[in-house]
Amino acid sequence: MKWNWQQPGWPDFTYDAGSLAEREKRFLLQSGDFLGAVRHIGDDDRDLLKIELLRDEALKTSEIEGEILDRASVQASLLHQFGLAGPSARIEAAERGIAQMMVELYRSFAAPLGEKALFDWHRMLLAGNRTIEVVGGYRTHAEAMQVVSGSTLKPTIHFEAPPSRSVAREMKVFVKWFNDTAPDGRHPLPGLIRAGIVHLHLVSIHPFEDGNGRIARALSEKALAQGLRQPSLLALAYTIERKRRAYYLALERANKGNEISAWLTYFADVLLEAQANTIRRVEFYIAKACFHNRLRDRLNERQAKVIARLFREGVNGFEGGLSAENYISITRTSRATATRDLRDLVEKGALRRSGTLRHTRYALNIPNIER
Template sequence: MTWNWDQPDWPKFSYKSEALVPLEQQFLLQSGEFVGACKHMGADDQETLKIELISEEAVKTSEIEGKLLNRDSVQSSLRHQLGLGAERPGIDPAERGISEMMVDLYRNFGDSLDDATMFTWHRMLLSGDREIGAIGGYRTHAEPMQVVSGPDYKRSVHFEAPPASRMNDEMTRFIAWFNDTSPGGKTPLPPLTRAGIAHLYFVCIHPFEDGNGRIGRALAEKSLAQNLNRPSLIALAYTIERKRKDYYAALERNNKELEITAWLTYFASTILEAQRNTIARVDFFVAKAKFYETFRDQLNGRQEKVIARMFKEGIDGFKGGLSADNYITIGKTSRATATRDLQDLVEKGALTRTGELRHTRYHLSLAIQSTA
């Protein structure tokens, strides 16, 4: 099998730039929509939203790699890293590490890329790992770095990265390319084009023993932030995780040739969807604030607890809606009381009801203009 890094012109990627023009224009338009949506929020609400968006990305970029983190722990660590409070006890090293990396990305997006930045991110991500040999440095082991699936007797190799002996040269060239294509660099590229190439280029080198996907997505976000001249706060990992199979399939389709128009249009479309998801989250956050303002002092303790739990589910809400059984469990109450509470919430306009009998479900009544 021949991989893209085996090609004589590596890493000179080619693509049809005209295919990306309308996507690039849409990206800039939606970037303005995000800024406009945030202007409707106060400073405290913006700070809270920032924590929620960053923590969601931290959790989802880890989940893509099969690593499940506690969202509350990640948020606690983020607040601590941003100087907004003490970190709660018992935070796992993986949760603290991804939080540290995301805060560093948020604060220092404008800095040029160098080895030290990625080594620091790698140490943050893998601070609690006891199985990885090289933490905070590029891989050095002689064994091939492969992405495989299936049992040993029938193993499928989806990708093999360049040998470790090439890592220093490959990464020196990658870092130079990343900095040269920045807005102030020698050969600047449009936002989506640059982010798409950066991600594919990096993961094809696969310079670390572990953490390449998470760092690769962080580099895509750093690239976008540099082009926007502000943190993107884009729901990239959240969007990729929802269609994880498509993401891995697109990477596999584009790791053998240097013509990458298909990859760039896929990744650009994913970023645009991520933007729409972020805007929808802003609208959800604003609607949440209005909801609590409308129903302040109108809910009993059980209702407050259940409503808070529904909001915690986020923009997707309970799968299929809240059931009476859900209410009983969360509110720790009887069926008769749950029925009265739910009817009261519907009459007040806090919830809407769909279905009948055992198929009855309840949803938050929110006036949200945008949709993901």
């Protein structure tokens, strides 16, 4: 089988731009909705929202690759790097590194792309890793770089990247293309198309021993931010991780040819969904502030602890809904006390109740969750 990089015309991808025009318009319209929502948040809360969005993207882009990071450590590192908190000595290298990359992406989105930036990102991502031969540089090993699954005796090869000796040449073309297609470049491209191509192009070259997917997603966000002239804070990894199998299937279908309309349509839909998720997160954040203002000093210590836990679960809420057993587990209280507390929270309008008897469940009483 010939892969995309082995075919005539590589890396000049072809696609139907007209089929994506409506999606490009929707993306720009929703960007206005995002800005409008953020304007309702004060400066201090805006900083905290930025930290939450970047933290969750850092966690999810790592989780897509099977790496589970510590949420509190990533947040602490982000707070420190934005000057919102002091340093913490207990943060591991992996958490500090992904946080550094997210901050660098946020701050330097407008800068042209260069190999130094890519190498710096790679060093941040692989900070503390002792198994990778080359950190902060392109791969050099002679054996083929393959994406495989299944047993070692009978593996399934999903993709094979260009040989290491070709990577430096391929990446020079890639970097030049990225800068030429920027909004102020020689051949500007619409945002969704550019974000989709940069992702597929980078993972097709697979220039690094590890971290290619995370860097590709970061470059897609950089491309979108350049088009919007501001950081997108897009929930891209958050959205992809929820439908990870579809993401890998779309990539696998796209790496066998250079006509990529289907890939661009798929990725544009992911970006639109990610943008909608970001807007929903902002609205949830605003609703959260209103919720706390309305119920300030009206909750006992147990109730406040459970409400804080529910908010930490985010827009999608507590999986399966909050039960009396969950309440007892979180607060370590008696069933009778839990029943009184939950009834009181419903009466105060803090929670909604659904179901009966042992199927009774509770959820935050916030209209945005209904959507």
